[in-house]
Amino acid sequence: MEVSVAAPTVIGRVHRTESDGTRVFLRQCPLCECMCGLEVHLDDDDHVKVIRPDRDDVWSKGFICPKGTTLGRLHEDPDRIRVPMIRDGETWREVSWDEAFAKCEELLHKVRNEHGIEAMTAFIGNPAGHSFSISRYGALLMGQANFPMIYSAGTVDQWPKNVSSVLMYGNMWKIPTVDIAHTDYWVIMGGNPQASGGSLLASPDQLAQIDGIKARGGQVIVIDPRRTITADHASEWLPIRPGTDAAFLLAMCNVIFDEGLFDLGAVDGLVNGVDEVRAACATFTPERVADFCKVPAETIRRIARDLASAERGGLYGRIGLCNQEFGTLASWLVDVVNIVAGQFDKLGGMLFGKPAADPLVWQANTNVMGEPEFGRWKSRVRGAPEILGQVPCSCLAEEIATPGEGQIKALINIAANPALSVPDSQHLDDALPLLDCMIAIDCYMNETTRHAHVILPGPSPLESPHFDELMWAWSIGNASKWSDQLFATSDDYVPEWEIMARLGWLCAGNNDADFDFEMLDDGWFTVMCSMYGRDPETTLPLYDHGGPERMIDLQLRMGPWGDRYGENPEGLNLQKVKDAEHGIDLGPMVPNRAAEVIGTPSGKIELAPEYILGDIPRLEEALLRDPDGFVLVSRRNIKSKNTWMHNIKVLVKAGNRCTLLVHPEDAAQLGLVDGADARVSSEAGSIEVPVEVSDEMMRGVVSLPHGWGHNKTGTRLSVAREHAGVNSNLLAPGHFVDQLSGNAAVNGIPVEVAPVSA
Numbered sequence: 001m002e003v004s005v006a007a008p009t010v011i012g013r014v015h016r017t018e019s020d021g022t023r024v025f026l027r028q029c030p031l032c033e034c035m036c037g038l039e040v041h042l043d044d045d046d047h048v049k050v051i052r053p054d055r056d057d058v059w060s061k062g063f064i065c066p067k068g069t070t071l072g073r074l075h076e077d078p079d080r081i082r083v084p085m086i087r088d089g090e091t092w093r094e095v096s097w098d099e100a101f102a103k104c105e106e107l108l109h110k111v112r113n114e115h116g117i118e119a120m121t122a123f124i125g126n127p128a129g130h131s132f133s134i135s136r137y138g139a140l141l142m143g144q145a146n147f148p149m150i151y152s153a154g155t156v157d158q159w160p161k162n163v164s165s166v167l168m169y170g171n172m173w174k175i176p177t178v179d180i181a182h183t184d185y186w187v188i189m190g191g192n193p194q195a196s197g198g199s200l201l202a203s204p205d206q207l208a209q210i211d212g213i214k215a216r217g218g219q220v221i222v223i224d225p226r227r228t229i230t231a232d233h234a235s236e237w238l239p240i241r242p243g244t245d246a247a248f249l250l251a252m253c254n255v256i257f258d259e260g261l262f263d264l265g266a267v268d269g270l271v272n273g274v275d276e277v278r279a280a281c282a283t284f285t286p287e288r289v290a291d292f293c294k295v296p297a298e299t300i301r302r303i304a305r306d307l308a309s310a311e312r313g314g315l316y317g318r319i320g321l322c323n324q325e326f327g328t329l330a331s332w333l334v335d336v337v338n339i340v341a342g343q344f345d346k347l348g349g350m351l352f353g354k355p356a357a358d359p360l361v362w363q364a365n366t367n368v369m370g371e372p373e374f375g376r377w378k379s380r381v382r383g384a385p386e387i388l389g390q391v392p393c394s395c396l397a398e399e400i401a402t403p404g405e406g407q408i409k410a411l412i413n414i415a416a417n418p419a420l421s422v423p424d425s426q427h428l429d430d431a432l433p434l435l436d437c438m439i440a441i442d443c444y445m446n447e448t449t450r451h452a453h454v455i456l457p458g459p460s461p462l463e464s465p466h467f468d469e470l471m472w473a474w475s476i477g478n479a480s481k482w483s484d485q486l487f488a489t490s491d492d493y494v495p496e497w498e499i500m501a502r503l504g505w506l507c508a509g510n511n512d513a514d515f516d517f518e519m520l521d522d523g524w525f526t527v528m529c530s531m532y533g534r535d536p537e538t539t540l541p542l543y544d545h546g547g548p549e550r551m552i553d554l555q556l557r558m559g560p561w562g563d564r565y566g567e568n569p570e571g572l573n574l575q576k577v578k579d580a581e582h583g584i585d586l587g588p589m590v591p592n593r594a595a596e597v598i599g600t601p602s603g604k605i606e607l608a609p610e611y612i613l614g615d616i617p618r619l620e621e622a623l624l625r626d627p628d629g630f631v632l633v634s635r636r637n638i639k640s641k642n643t644w645m646h647n648i649k650v651l652v653k654a655g656n657r658c659t660l661l662v663h664p665e666d667a668a669q670l671g672l673v674d675g676a677d678a679r680v681s682s683e684a685g686s687i688e689v690p691v692e693v694s695d696e697m698m699r700g701v702v703s704l705p706h707g708w709g710h711n712k713t714g715t716r717l718s719v720a721r722e723h724a725g726v727n728s729n730l731l732a733p734g735h736f737v738d739q740l741s742g743n744a745a746v747n748g749i750p751v752e753v754a755p756v757s758a
C-alpha cells in the first residue's frame with residue numbers, strides 16, 4: 001500500500017518570528033471543551049517543533065494538556081489518512097477525489113435503487129461537535145438525504161440531558177451549567193474534569209477553578225464511585241453506588257421541601273410544576289434511599305442543606321449521570337435541585353450560556369415547533385422507540401444484520417468509531433462487513449473504518465480552520481476565537497463541508513457530475529438567514545464567497561454582541577474576531593437570562609414533565625434490588641480522546657492505562673492480584689484485562705476506560721496496535737439503556753470478576 005506524506009505548506013498567519021527564525025502561529029485546540037489557545041512553533045522545514053500554550057489567549061490564559069501539545073505529531077503521523085482510499089477486497093489503494101466520489105455515487109445509487117432510502121443511514125461521532133464544518137454541513141447532508149433514521153454517539157453520551165432540556169426549556173441543546181468562576185459551593189456528580197477537561201461545562205483548567213473556590217472559603221464536593229484526581233483536589237469525596245443518583249437527588253429535593261429550604265429565587269414566577277415535584281419526591285426520604293445509594297442519610301441531608309443555604313451554589317452532573325440506567329431522571333433532577341434550592345439563573349449558580357454566535361441548534365424551540373413527541377416510530381428489529389429522532393446506537397448492528405424490508409445496506413460513518421465506542425460493539429464489528437456500501441469520513445483506518453468501501457480523509461486539526469459553536473452554549477464565560485488553517489491541503493482537496501454536501505447530494509439520488517456546491521450552499525445560507533432574522537435577498541450579495549465562514553459571520557453578526565450588519569457598528573463580525581489573534585473576551589456568565597432563553601410553549605420552565613415523572617415507578621422498583629454484586633463503570637484519562645489519539649506515541653508510551661481498577665478489599669475477596677489478569681464477564685461478553693488494585697474505587701465497583709481494543713487486523717494504527725488494550729464495550733449489553741432517552745447505560749453494568757488463572 002502506498003502511503004502519501006506530502007511536506008506541509010504553510011498558509012496560516014505568522015504571529016511572531018523568534019530570533020532563531022522559528023515562526024510561531026496561534027490556533028485553538030479542537031479536542032475538548034477547554035478550547036485552549038496554542039502556540040505552534042514551526043522550524044525552517046515547516047515541521048512542528050513544539051506546541052506551547054498561548055498565555056495571552058483571552059479564554060485559556062496559558063492552560064494546555066498533553067493532548068494539545070501533540071497536534072503536530074497527529075498532523076505528521078504517517079498512519080493518518082491524507083488522500084481518499086478505496087478498498088478492493090483486502091487491499092486499499094489511494095485514489096483521486098473524483099474517483100472516490102465516483103465510487104461513492106456507484107455504491108450509494110445501487111443501494112438506493114435496489115432498496116430505497118430506508119436502507120441507508122449515517123452514524124455521527126463525537127468530533128462533529130467540535131468541527132467547524134461537520135456541525136454546519138452535516139445538516140445539509142441529512143437534509144438532502146432524508147434518512148428515515150440516523151445514529152450517533154449522542155445516545156451513549158448526553159441524550160438524557162437533551163431529553164430533559166427539551167422538556168424543561170423547549171430546546172434539547174439549551175443546557176444550563178454551573179457558573180464555577182463565581183460559585184462558593186460546587187457539587188460535581190459523575191464528571192471528572194481533570195481527565196475530560198469538563199463536558200457540558202466549558203472551562204479551561206477546572207482544577208484551578210476548584211482551587212479558586214476553596215481559596216474563597218467555598219467547598220467542592222465530588223460524588224462519584226471513584227476517588228478521581230478531581231475528587232482528590234476537592235474538599236470532599238462522596239462515593240455513590242453507580243446508577244443510583246436519581247434516588248439521591250430525589251432525596252435532596254425531599255429535604256429541601258421538607259425542611260422549608262425551598263426557594264425559587266431568580267426564577268420565581270417562571271416555573272410550572274413545583275407542586276408535582278414536591279409530590280414526586282415526598283416519599284424519597286434520605287433514609288429510604290441511603291442503602292440503595294450507599295450514602296448515609298445524614299450526608300444527603302447535609303448536602304441538600306448546604307446547597308440550598310449557600311450564597312452561591314451549583315450542582316453539576318455529567319456523563320456518569322447520563323450513561324446509566326436512570327439517565328434522564330438523574331439529568332433532569334440535577335436542574336430541578338438547582339431550581340428548588342434557589343440556585344438557578346443567578347451569579348455562581350446554574351446559568352445558561354451566552355454564545356457570541358448563537359448556535360444553529362438553538363434556533364429550534366418547542367414554542368414554535370410544537371411539543372416533542374417521543375416514540376413516533378420504532379426501530380425495525382428491537383422495536384426501540386425513537387427519541388429526538390434517534391434510537392439507541394447499539395441498534396445499528398441488528399439493523400444491518402437482520403434481513404427484511406428496511407435492512408440497512410448503506411452507512412455513511414462520519415468522524416466516529418462505533419466498532420469500539422458503542423455497547424455490544426462486537427455485534428457491530430461483525431455486522432459492518434455485511435454492508436453493500438460503507439463510506440467513512442475519517443482521519444484514520446481504524447476498527448470501524450477498516451470495513452469501509454471508501455474512506456474520505458477528514459482534515460488534521462492543523463489543516464482546518466476552527467471556530468467553536470456549540471461549546472460556548474455552556475461555557476463559564478463568553479469569548480470568541482478564530483483559528484486560521486495552518487497547513488495547506490492538496491489542490492484537489494475537498495474540504496469537509498463540501499464532502500458533507502456532496503454525499504447528501506448523492507444519497508438523494510443525484511449524479512456527482514451535476515453537483516454544484518455553490519448552489520446548495522447558497523440555498524442553505526438562505527435558510528439560515530431566515531432562521532437568524534435576516535433578509536436573504538439583501539444579505540447574500542454582501543458576500544463574495546460561501547462556505548462555513550459566511551455562516552459564522554451571519555451567526556456572529558446576529559448574535560448578542562453582533563454588529564447586526566451595521567445597525568450596531570461597534571458590534572462583532574467575523575473579521576473583528578479574526579483580527580483579535582488571542583480572541584475577544586466578552587465577559588463572565590450572565591445571570592437573569594432564563595426568561596430570554598426558554599422556548600417552551602408556556603414560556604416557563606417546565607419543572608415536572610409528565611414523561612419524566614412517569615419513570616419514577618421504575619426507580620422505585622430498583623430500590624428493592626439487592627445492592628450488592630459488582631458493577632462496572634467507565635473512566636477517562638487526560639492522555640486519551642475516546643477511541644483515538646492512541647496512535648500518538650508520547651500519549652501511550654508510559655505504561656498500560658487500560659486496567660481494571662479494583663478496591664483492595666474486593667481484590668482480596670476475589671483473589672485478584674495487582675498486575676495479573678482478571679476475567680470480567682457480563683451478560684454481553686467476557687474480557688481479560690490486567691488488574692490495578694486501588695483504594696480510589698468504592699467497594700463493589702470496578703472501573704475500565706473505554707476506547708481501547710486496537711488489536712484488530714486491517715487497521716492502519718501501528719502505534720495503537722502496540723498498546724492495544726481491551727474494548728470495555730464488549731461488556732456493555734446493547735439493551736441496557738435509560739428507558740426515557742434510549743441512551744446506553746455503560747455505567748453500572750452488573751459484572752462478575754475472577755482471576756484468569758481460576
Ligand SMILES: Nc1nc2c(c(=O)[nH]1)N[C@H]1C(S)=C(S)[C@@H](COP(=O)(O)OP(=O)(O)OC[C@H]3O[C@@H](n4cnc5c(=O)[nH]c(N)nc54)[C@H](O)[C@@H]3O)O[C@H]1N2
Pocket residue numbers: 124125126127131153154156157319323414415416417418421422441442443444446457458459496634635641642643644706707728729732746
Ligand atoms: N463504555 C463507554 N463507552 C463510551 C463512553 C464511555 O464513557 N464508556 N463514552 C461515549 C461518548 S461520551 C462518546 S462521545 C463516544 C465517542 O464515540 P465515537 O465518536 O465513535 O469515537 P471517537 O473516538 O470520538 O471517534 C472519533 C473518530 O473521528 C475521527 N476524527 C477526528 N477528528 C476528525 C475530523 O475533524 N473529521 C473527521 N472526519 N474525523 C475526525 C477519529 O479519527 C476517530 O476515528 O464514545 C462513547 N462510548
Ligand SMILES: Nc1nc2c(c(=O)[nH]1)N[C@H]1C(S)=C(S)[C@@H](COP(=O)(O)OP(=O)(O)OC[C@H]3O[C@@H](n4cnc5c(=O)[nH]c(N)nc54)[C@H](O)[C@@H]3O)O[C@H]1N2
Pocket residue numbers: 032033126157189190191192193195196197198199223224225226228240241242243244245318319320321324633634635636637638639640641642643747748
Ligand atoms: N482526555 C479526555 N477528555 C475527554 C474525552 C476523553 O475520552 N478523554 N472524552 C470527551 C467526551 S466525548 C465526553 S462526553 C466528556 C465526558 O466528560 P466527563 O463527564 O467528565 O467524563 P469522565 O471523565 O468519564 O467522568 C465520568 C465520571 O463519572 C463517574 N461515574 C460513573 N458512573 C457513575 C454513576 O452512576 N454515578 C456517579 N455519580 N458517577 C459515576 C466515573 O467514575 C467518572 O469519574 O469528556 C470529553 N473529554
Ligand code: SF4
Pocket residue numbers: 029030031032033034035036063064065066067068069197
Ligand atoms: S485537549 Fe488539552 S489542549 Fe486541547 S483543548 Fe482540551 S485541554 Fe486544551
Ligand SMILES: [Mo]
Pocket residue numbers: 126153157
Ligand atoms: Mo462524549
